[in-house]
Amino acid sequence: MYQDFSAKTSPETGAPRLAALRERLALSGLDAFVVPRADAWQGEYVTEADARLAWLTGFTGSAGFCIAMRDRAGVFVDGRYRVQVRAEVDLSVYTPVNWPETQPGTWLMEALPQGGRVGFDPWMHTRAQIEEIARALDGSGIELIESPNLVDAIWPDRPAPACAPARLHPLAFAGESSADKRRRLGAALGVPAAVLTLPDSICWLLNIRGADVPRNPIVQAFAILHADGRVALFADPRKFDADLTAALGPEVEILPLERFEDVLSALSGPVMVDPATAPLAVWSTLDGETVAGGDPCILPKAQKNPAEIAGMEAAHLRDGAAMVEFLHWVDMNAPQGTLTEIDVVTALEGFRRARGATDISFDTICGAGPNGAIVHYRVNERTNRRVTPGEILLVDSGAQYPDGTTDITRTLAVGPVPEETREPFTRVLRGTIAIARARWPRGLSGRDLDALARAPLWAAGLDYDHGTGHGVGAALCVHEGPARISRISEIPLAPGMILSDEPGYYREGAFGIRLENLVLVEEAPPLGDAHRRMLAFRNLTWVPFDTRLLAPELLSGEERAWLNAYHAEVLTRIGPLVGAEAAAWLATACRAV
């Protein structure tokens, strides 16, 4: 079992832990201390050792922070977590704050009108984050002060940091040796060295993978890339066995994490650091000249090479087979009305495990009926809902395979189709198809294509309050920068980028619809005017859409042709990979509309 369904909240520990923190505040001469959800690696998931916000306050959401003061403690959460925070924290000592509507700077100035000293752990915040708060506090007399971590000081049984074995990511999947990557990127730095603090960048650069963090096959580490291609890697040496150390070779020096600060402070010459992702502590520690620059791995990592693409395609065939077996199982079992959301999540994990998945790529979102309308819903034992015939079921899930990462959403009929879902389902599918079929001139960003996915919904006065797509790593993090299909994404789409294509529609208290495939940016095949070099998406995900929910008369001829061709290809690709019963089910599911 990968996913854990226990309801983790423990509001009752919030008050005594806050009291202990306040003692530390007094001892440190601080008026406030900031406890973010993030760890030093700024990822989406944190380990138990880094779950400081949850340990202190009880709040388990994936984003937010607490500002603890002597007389109050605000828990800042965004729109996704307004309800959840009230269930998880002790409201007699913690005050939920609507963020980003209320900014920490504004809140601090109200709470500390005479000025004051606000501590923070510089390893848990990026320079960009601290600068933003500092700008807001400008002229207020409130000081931001680097401090040891006060939560760690009061957390007696804090779990040890993760120390899972690292492993080599085979060249057959990586497509380029680490030495080649290191020398290529090193030579292009333009400065003697760059600091890397994102674990997926480091894993990509070194062709290694790990298991420190749930759902993401990464190794918690920091690194310094030198212009000559050498790397100093800071991580618990116990993660690296002799074979792996030998494979990394003499140009990669493994040093304990504790040495990172010493080595940083001894670096001379200009050093490149990414203000958007590196902890502020990196800047505070560096003695010499620094150059603000983006993490040099981000763009090469996003533009997958042919081996990475082949791995993603192979993983998607296995994942497609698992999904088809799962969808067949849902159809056999759900209409009886005995399944719960947890049953569904567990069964899906089983089908994927049987196909060689090493983990799920994120906690499955499985929402029956009205739970489908909660965009970031994660079922637990308390919220677990029966999958009721006559409702629809939204399942957004993915897996990690040795060669690739998947992410797919399907929305399913359970028994009789609720008629009010047909039109929005069809409009969401039209949006998914519009992105899948898109062809566009080089130079455009995700922002320039976002409207194509939404126009069919807009035409009916509908929309969705999330982006249309995110980047996806190759056997790495399922949410990977920098490109997105979103109103706010200005990064040009480039060949090799893999993105999700996932429009949706949510009717609060009633149902949710989302349909998601992964797509690969590539050179568009020649067509039309030869001087126009265009890009297009190639589809990676091969799993049928539930056509029982469709209003086919709302599809254009082109959309219908795309859907029928897609289903024919699903049947050809996946049919041979599944057993006879699932194959027969698939043939029916893939019938032309």
Added chain:
Amino acid sequence: MYQDFSAKTSPETGAPRLAALRERLALSGLDAFVVPRADAWQGEYVTEADARLAWLTGFTGSAGFCIAMRDRAGVFVDGRYRVQVRAEVDLSVYTPVNWPETQPGTWLMEALPQGGRVGFDPWMHTRAQIEEIARALDGSGIELIESPNLVDAIWPDRPAPACAPARLHPLAFAGESSADKRRRLGAALGVPAAVLTLPDSICWLLNIRGADVPRNPIVQAFAILHADGRVALFADPRKFDADLTAALGPEVEILPLERFEDVLSALSGPVMVDPATAPLAVWSTLDGETVAGGDPCILPKAQKNPAEIAGMEAAHLRDGAAMVEFLHWVDMNAPQGTLTEIDVVTALEGFRRARGATDISFDTICGAGPNGAIVHYRVNERTNRRVTPGEILLVDSGAQYPDGTTDITRTLAVGPVPEETREPFTRVLRGTIAIARARWPRGLSGRDLDALARAPLWAAGLDYDHGTGHGVGAALCVHEGPARISRISEIPLAPGMILSDEPGYYREGAFGIRLENLVLVEEAPPLGDAHRRMLAFRNLTWVPFDTRLLAPELLSGEERAWLNAYHAEVLTRIGPLVGAEAAAWLATACRAV
């Protein structure tokens, strides 16, 4: 006759005039002098008195500039004018320069490696323009020096500045009194005064119109708006008769243009000036504090009020009737193969004149066959082409009426339809329809919608190298800022804005297709989720598209329904306004596909 078809080029005068300018250069101690196409008002059209670039070099394009030096003279033109410039200037003394690929700063540094003094007339350039060149020259030792206009000094028979009578724009068309506008905008300035240098802003603010400049019903003037609503108007007083002066009232003081500098330099307190549109001379003249801020009239002018919208609608009905009579006339006459492009332009003017047009709103673009592929083509006696059966004809035109401004493009079959035009014609029409039908959440800009117009072309590997739409004034300039439908337009679309919707496709040497209606941004009618406040376009242009050029099987059901409903409405609205023969023709043209 509004439009002039004489081929205006006179390359032979270029050399002696350049020689005269060079004498002035030497006398002034300058190494170079910049001669822009623009005048002090930065508009699209210039009067004869301001046509300095054409007078000096022979180049008559609507954008560009010359940098004249002692040993060379570059004429900088963009992609539209690469061919035309070579026909119009004496190539033995002028060197065409590809702009913006080659920037003036780069070119100057190559030509003046030891540094030098580059003169320019600060009334002919905005601050933003000069700052851009200055940034490029930073560290080169080349100085930019404000200078009297050296072209005026060598232009003995320079025409007198325009002095057409100004007239009141009736309140029935303006919808808000000038006093109300002046007080409303003055109160919102936040500073004691703002300098206005755009004639259409001044005309809009004062509810006046004029005839100084071809195609644009504006008065050449500058103005200062005070926070209390008073305006100092700088213009030739002969343009204002006693009635108009009385109507403007005591809060509008008319002063000779020559007084502008004195009054500017005497202004105290912070004064707002628009760096993007005001001549640099305004900044150089102001003694007190200046605040860079956008022209305060631009946004209120763009968001038309109900009276302005009603005027635009009424003008579009008259213009629609003229266009239908014209299209009927083309169909009766063109298939014989005896018409030329000039005949077509002249006939169209006649139909509009008969409907009360006071001018055309820009020089008509009428391109037969391959001339249709030249996006900014203007026919003259030398290029005039026979409208040949078997070719298609592109006509992009518009008119000024007392109550509104029009702009419409139709692409027409002449005799037998060239089969290779059907698919691109249909795809362009699909783009026009996609914008016309668009509905979108508040807050989006033209950039966010641009892809909707292009997607049908992109799908076939086609595209067009111009924006999808521009703002249009109400009985003002046909190209009006700030909003556009374009990849580079970040201004949110807002109710009351009027834009063109004009995708196209151009096959060089063969044919050009463009289809253009004007559309009005308004609150979308309630539909779908009530909490989503959306905007939509309302159509203003009622003229049939030439369905003989259509490949109807390429339209979706929704597109076909839109087209048929549009044509039914054209017939209902325009049929009663034209004679029996044209009405019968219109009924045929509006038949459902």
